[in-house]
Amino acid sequence: MTSIQYLQGDATQPVGHGPNIIAHICNDVGGWGRGFVVALSRRWPQPEDAYRDWYRGRGDSSVFELGAVQIVAVEEDLFVANIIGQHDIRPTADGPPVRYWAIEAGLSDLADEALALGASVHMPRIGCGLAGGEWESVESIITRTLLASGIETTVYDL
Numbered sequence: 481m482t483s484i485q486y487l488q489g490d491a492t493q494p495v496g497h498g499p500n501i502i503a504h505i506c507n508d509v510g511g512w513g514r515g516f517v518v519a520l521s522r523r524w525p526q527p528e529d530a531y532r533d534w535y536r537g538r539g540d541s542s543v544f545e546l547g548a549v550q551i552v553a554v555e556e557d558l559f560v561a562n563i564i565g566q567h568d569i570r571p572t573a574d575g576p577p578v579r580y581w582a583i584e585a586g587l588s589d590l591a592d593e594a595l596a597l598g599a600s601v602h603m604p605r606i607g608c609g610l611a612g613g614e615w616e617s618v619e620s621i622i623t624r625t626l627l628a629s630g631i632e633t634t635v636y637d638l
Contacts, residue, residue, distance in 0.1 A: 484622060484633050491604045491636035492519050499557045499599035503590060505565040505583065505606045508546050510535035515610045524554040531562045547585030551593055559599070561590050566611040576612025580621060583607050587625035600632035 487495060494500040504516050512521070512528050521528045530552045533539035542548055550562040563586035566577045583606065594601055607613035626633045 482627055482630060482632060484619065484635055486635050486637065489636045490638065491602055492523050494602035495634065496600050499597045501559045501561050501594055501599045501601050503561040503563060503601050503603040503606060505611055506531060506562050507566040507569050507577065508564050509568055511569050516604050520560060526554050527552045527560040527562060546579055546582035549586040549589045563590065565607055571612055578607045578611035578613035580613065580617055583618060584621045584625060587621060591625050591629040591631055594631045595629060600634065601626055602634045602636065604636055
């Protein structure tokens, strides 16, 4: 099993050759406009357009729900994985909007996609910004899913 590579840099500009997938967490209420998605939208319109169509039930045939993942091609050998791992957009009395089980389900499916494409996976510290998650929990999910499948994984800190 490999380990996570940590780099200082911009997750929208993955380091490495061959197919790359940029993974990030989306909410389940159709909201796109704060956090890492802003950087994605500055570079490519496709991830936001695909996410909004998916939320509205258009285009993508997969069900829009917690734990689902949508792979969007943005350039040759470069993809964005929209993972629904956040319930709503604000914390409640029950806690932050992050849903670890949904991130795990999404990353598990993403591992299969990455293997099929022969791709590495790149991401910011997913689920730990606006979603309010704790990195130690997300890191262990990455270990159980991507790393256990032998997927080269890089996490970027700006």
